[in-house]
Amino acid sequence: MPVWFNQNNMKKYPTYNHLNLSQISKDILKYWTEKDTFSKSISTREGKTPWVFYEGPPSANGMPGIHHVMARTIKDIFCRYKTLQGFQVKRKAGWDTHGLPIELGVEKTLGITKEDIGNPNSKKFISVEDYNKACRKEVMKYTDKWEDVTAKMGYWVDMSDPYITYDNKYIESVWWLLQNLSKKDLLYKGYTIQPYSPAAGTGLSSAELNQPGCYRDVKDRTATVQFKVSGEQLADLKAKLPTVHLHTDDLYFLAWTTTPWTLPSNTALAVGKDIEYVFVESFNPFTGSPQTVILAKDLLNKYFSEKHTDAKFEDYKAGDKIIPFKITGHAKGSELESIRYEQLLPFVKPQGDAFRVITGDFVTTTDGTGIVHIAPSFGADDFRVAKQNGIDSLTLVDKRGRFAPEVKDGTFLYGEEYVKEAYHTDTEKQAEFEKQKQLLEAAGKIKELKAYLSVDERIVLKLQEEGKLFKKETYEHSYPHCWRTDKPVLYYPMDSWFVKVADNRRKLAELNMQINWKPEATGTGRFGNWLDNALDWNLSRSRFWGIPIPIWTSEDRSEQTVIGSAEELKKEIDNAIAKGMMTENPLGKFVPGDFSKENYETFDLHKPYADSIYLEKNGKKLFREPDLIDVWFDSGSMPYAQLHYPFENKELIDQKKYYPADFIAEGVDQTRGWFYTLHVIGALCFDSIAYKNVVSNGLVLDKNGNKMSKRLGNAVDPFETIDKYGADATRWYMIANAAPWDNLKFDVEGIAEVQRKLFGTLYNTYGFYAMYANVDGFLVDEMNLVPVEERPELDRWILSKLNSLVKDVTEQYENFEPHKAARDIEEFVDEHLSNWYVRLNRRRFWKGEMSADKKAAYETLHECLMIVVQLMSPIAPFFSDWMYQNLTSPIREEAIKNNTPLRFESIHLTELTKTREHMIDPALEQRMELAQKISSMILSVRKKEKLNVRQPLQKIRIPILDSEFRQHVEAVKDVILAEVNVKELEFVTEEEAHIVKNLKLNFKTLGKKCGKHMKTVQAYANDHGPLIISEIEKNGQFRMNVEGDEILLETEDVEIIPVDIPGWKVANSGQITVALDVTISNSLKDEGLARELVNRIQNMRKDSGLNVTDKILVKIQQNDALDTAIKNNLSYICAETLTDDLQVVQNLTSTTASSVEVDDLVSTLISIEKLN
RNA sequence: UGGGAUGUAGCUCAACGGUGAGAGCAAGUGCCUUAUACGCACGAGGUUGUUAGUUCGAGUCUAACCACCCCAACCA
Incomplete structure (x- = not known):
């Protein structure tokens, strides 16, 4: 039980033996719990202007780390600060409960893989229902740890009624938002290229792709391939480029590829608009036929050795190593645009337009030929640029990673075979090898085949034979692999639902200008550029545990319904039942309009239930689109969904009473995560920003600047740290050491320093105050203070400094620069308050009777401490409240009676002191x-x-x-x-x-x-x-x-x-x-000796545990060197040491007295005795 | 590879385009100043990543490069 709990009757300032920050945290936490201080900090501001804060939801399936303490400290600081200013700051906690990390966690716990889920043929079969139940449980695994760290670190957030993204109410709001997007025609189903693991039969998220070890160096067979310019184009081309001299009709574009298996799906070639290309007359290196090829000028020497410049055309014979060449023309990329060429491997004709040269901004001359082979189905860039140019695609690979049956010539390619060697099992590979061996040897292509040839290798052979290959080599590069199957990933086109973001870039950018970013560069740079290049948002995820997309479509895709509420769904189901499409309504017990928890627990919108709902429209049966939505949409919906908008609290959003947020803060990694999704949903659904101020905080690194990770063992355990150093020192260290947006190199040494330097100093300063105030029986009386103008210059100086501090710190908080606030406070406490004001004023506190001067000193010091702890309370909530209790509990009753500022039971309920400008005196400072x-x-x-x-x-x-x-x-x-x-x-x-x-x-x-x-x-x-x-x-x-x-x-x-x-x-x-003047006269020397004596006697007083008010008898062994010093300074020595009787004697011994070195040359014996 | 950030004393960080670049910590020296040795005081420590430019004047502005970090990608 802290001492101040029962101080009221004793009317004394509590005193302590030592500072124990960790214990203070615990005591204050208990006090807050008992007094319900957090709720009071909100309820006492009822009716005041709200200051809106949105909590970004963490996922409770992982343990909280020290970086969470950092992020949450920043959030807490501004919420507390604004509360002190009188705003009402509600803080609703939230939990992010869906998504891949949770599913992976469950799979790990249960020892299953995705194939086992909902697959009755699997040995480890688990139904989707049971799996989702497991997820629901998994996601709250560490809830208690999170609640614990939240309490211990002093983060005030209301965890009693959090928003939870898997709640039906939450999902209902999300569905409403999706329907809203759909009504605005901002939702569409499209086709994109996504990382896809044929071996696992699933698309992969970028998070999965970025798992350690996924990118591996592989050696691939690469080919530089010749695409033949169509004969009918030659005349046009010659007309267009009169400077080009063609001596043969065999004109080819050269393009390089690391994935020859995509060549049958080629439908375009891309050149750089401003890249310069050359026409080179030469011979095919494999067949020796004369030909002209086109490639980037910069890359000429990669394909044609300068050494061969002088080789003569007439001497060349097929098979010669030295191949003559000459440049016969130049053209810019833009001049090559729209030239048609012949399909390279005409297995399947694409629909629509294809086989044209187009321009692409991604084309470079850093490698390859400066001409890029485009297979729109297997590359995101390819897909985009083909789409822009109206070029169709060919997808000659199926979802299992096998060629279409048509990709078959019977010699090199056999149709329906895996395009990557790794997809075969060993036995399959052996069988393939034997098939190849037979066919290739029979066709006379290879004398004796010794090993399996990959699709890539065989395509190259085929092209070589057909005179369409210019060069082949092996190339080592990093390539992504599926982390689960270890097999290479393909980029593959898939159906997905999209939000139309790209068309709305301008709106997003304009709204972004209204947002105050800390730091600014993140807003204009990282975020701004991201918005300028924003692509449509792919919402689809093919997993199990997430919000089902609320779209039902007929099999022929002619009819579609987007559901925006549970009520609507219930009605639609009833309709489907009436039309015989369903037999029972899963929402049967749900009562529209009843927003009680119970009512919303009568159904489940998750898989598999959502999938077993069929609807009806114009006589057609509608099936739910199988996708789940991206979890980022969940979290981006929180401003609305946490309020169950628009079903409840409609006016809070519509009338902007609780929207947009005044403040949000998360890590910089959220720039393209939460910050982005909040912004997109706000902009598209509400034409509004979702937050006015945003602090993107940096990473917490270890003390050497390395990323913290459990694997490296350099992760800091927040529980341990808080327990050892207390929450305040930890928080203070993190804030004061670096700007929120800079990375923090976390070193516990730094916390120890803060503990000593700031908290230790404040503790001592308070101890000093309490000790003398208690001796004098002094208590601050708010109704009866010495007017500031009557206080001595030093008091007016520190009060001026104090008010300057209030001004500065307030400004720093207003600017969301808490590190500066912390540093200002540190300087004030250490430099000005402790090491100047207190040191220079010590005697005023302990000399003489109570006087106006002494009273002024007490009042000044009390005020400084009081306001300093108030200013620091957002950062160090425990210590500041503890100090507040120490400073004010003895006078609480009086304060309540008089309704003065110190009447509140916690510093967090007080009103922030405003700067009193009139007390700032720059000249004095x-x-x-x-x-x-x-x-x-x-x-x-x-x-x-x-x-x-x-x-x-x-x-x-x-x-x-x-x-x-x-x-x-x-x-x-x-x-x-x-x-x-x-x-x-x-x-x-x-x-x-x-x-x-x-x-x-x-x-x-x-x-x-x-x-x-x-x-x-x-x-x-x-x-x-x-x-x-x-x-x-x-x-x-x-x-x-x-x-x-x-x-x-x-x-x-x-x-x-x-x-x-x-x-x-x-x-x-x-x-x-x-x-x-450094000359020391005899009298100065004596005075110096006298001061040395005083110092020694004071030390003895202290060592013998005398009270500061005890009077003493002093005996000093006579010493010639000290005689005049004592005689001439007797009253000084006596007054300083409270000596009533000072005797110079001859008979002291080392047993009755202490041996004392007065200075380098003089030693004597001194004894002291307490007098009654 | 692209976008962004950072680079100042051994470490962590400051420094409206203005004269000798400042603090704290660590290391050094000296001090138990009746609040504090978990403290105080005092010295030393620097080619401000490199190179060029703008300017009377650059840590600060511009450009290029180098290093490191974050994000996105890894693509022919």
Whole structure:
């Protein structure tokens, strides 16, 4: 039980032996639970402006990692900050429950593969129903861990009523959105090229493809192939390109391919519009026939050796290694466009237009020939460019990865055979080999076939024989493999449902301009470019556990219905029953309009149930399209689906009461994920942005900058970290160390540092306050404070600093730059509050009776602590609340009675202090900065001269810069003298001290005046410094001629800096120079010794555990070196150490007293005794 | 390969186009200052990734390159 729980009666500030952040987290967490603080932070803001936050749903089938703590800290910070500002910030948690990772998890747990699901022939058969039940369970596997980490890290999010993407209500909203898209004609079924594993019989997601080890280097047979220009085109071509001289009608385009098996499906060739091509007259390397080929000029030497330039055509015989060639013409890609060529392997004629040269922006001259063979069925680029040019495709490979029966010549190709060697089993391969051997040897193509020839190899042989091959080689490249079957993947055309995004790029881009991206570049760059090139969104997934696409189609595809609600579905089913298409209504128990949980649990919209629903339209039976939708659509729907829009909460979206979000935050990896899907759905369904501010945070790497992974063992366990260091230090470290969008190199050393530096310092500062306030029986009275203008300069200074801090930190939070807020707070606490204000004011707290001055000191320190912890509370919610309780629990009753700001039971319920501009005094802050700087400079001189601070010195001299400077220093003179232990501060002028001065030019003002003469002026000033200084000091200006131009140096253009006072020990920094008198007179020496004695006695007091108020008797063994020091400083020594009686004696021994080294030369014995 | 980010002290990060590039940590030196040795003070540490350009003046602006990271792809 924390001490402050029962402090109210004792009316004292709690004190502690040491700081235990981990324990504080636990205590405060308990307090929040007991007091229901989170709900109160929302309920007490009822009726206030909402600040809308959307929680991106995590998936609970994986353990939370430290990066989640990072991401959630960022979310939490701004929600807490806005709450403090008085906004109502609701935070509904959510769970992403569908998708491949979950299915894979289940398959792993159950030890099954996709083939076993819904397949009664499989040994490990599991029904879709049971499988989906398993998924439903799997997805919540780590829910308790997530709830645990959420609580422990202090992330306030309402997990009692989360949105869950598998809920029927949620699905119903998603269906509504899909129907909405469909009504706007933004949904269509189309054909695209997707990664596909014939061995597994399934399409693969890019996530699956990016599993480690999927891309492997393979060696493929590649071919440079000749596509013959159609005879009827030659006349046109000659007319179009008069400079080209063709001596033969055998004209070919050269194209390179790594997948010869796609050549029978070739329907086009692509060239680069601006690439330059050459016509080369030569011979076919295999047959020796004369021919002309076309290829990119840049790649000429890859195919024709420069060494053969001089070879003579007339000497060439078929089979010669040296093949003569000459360039007979040039053309740009655009000039080659639309030339027709003959089909390379005419097994099947395509429908529509084909065999034309088209231009493609993806064509390069980095490899190949600069002419790309296009098989639209087997490449995404190919498909796109063919479609743009109205060219049809040929798909001569089936879903099992086998050629169509037509791809058969009986010699090289046999039809219905696997296009990749790897798809064969060993026995199949052996059988194929024997078949090949027989056929090829019989045809006389190969004398003795020794090994299986792949389809690629045989196609190349065939082309070679037909005179259509120019070159063949093996080529090593990385190629994707199916992670489950280890077999190569094909790119294969498949039917899918699409959202029309590409047509709406402009709208997406325009809406994006309304979004405030942090960092901006992610919005304009990564996201903006992505939007500009957005492709239609492929919604289809052929898995089991996901939201079924709510589209029913007749077998002949003439009739279609898109369902947008459970009510609609129920009605349609009733209709289907009436028409005899169905017998029973699975939604029979569902009551439209009743939004209770129970009502929505009377049915299930998932597979397999959705698939067993048949509908009716115009007499035709409609079947559900078998696809599930992309889970990204689930999460992108959350603004609406979490509210069960439009069935419930319609006005929240329609009237923009809870839409768009004011703030969302997730990792940068969501740029093309959640951020994108939110944006697309918002733009297409509602013509609106879905979020106004978005923070995309970076990755959490290990301390060496490597990605964290369980495999490498460098992943940081969030539970362990939070338990060891407490949530606050962990959160603070993550925030202060890097901007949210930069990657964080996570090093626990850094957390330890934050713990010591920031939290330790605050804890000590509070401890100091509490100790003396308790001694004095002081409690802050909010109704009766010393007016700020009556408080001493140091108080007004720290209050000015404090208000500047409030201003800065508020601004940083407003700009979503929490790292800057954290750094500002750190600096204030360490530099200003602890190491300047408290240190300089210590005596005010412990000297004398209660006075206005003392009261002001307490009140000032209390206020600083109070506001600092309030400012840091969004980042460090536990510690700040703990500190708040310490600072305010003794006065809570009073505060409630008087309705003052400290009446709240938690800091998270308070109202954020606004900047009190009138308390900010820049001149005062500047003066104090001066004092700090000068003190530091003097300490530096002392250090150099080995004069420790306890030794008093006589005098500081400071050359006057100007009268303003003098006034400023004068105002803080006492602070400086006390700080550096010197007796006098004297201002000196040049005449008095023969100060050595340096001249420094002000480039900013002079730059405008001199322009290109700058360097000359600088050189002149270097050589004539003293002259310019004296002129300017006398007349305020200096006239000079540079290359005919007159330049007038005025006071503002130069800085005259005193740098040395001969005979003194000086230090300078910037414009300021200080000089120290280092002579130590006897009386100064005595004073120094007295201070040493005080210090030793104080240490003894502390060691013997005396109270700070105890009076003592001190005995010092007589020592000649100390006699005058004690005699002359007796009252000082006594006052400082609360000594009532100081005796110099002869009879101390090391048993009755402590041996003490007063300085390097002097030692003595001292004993102290407590007096009553 | 394309898009984006980053590159400053050993490490983590600052620095409106303006004179000698600053903090913290680590390492170094000195100090137990009656809040704090889990602390304080003081020094040292740099060819600002490279090269060119714009400018009187570049860590900052432009271009190219190099390195590393993220995303997308890996395609003839």
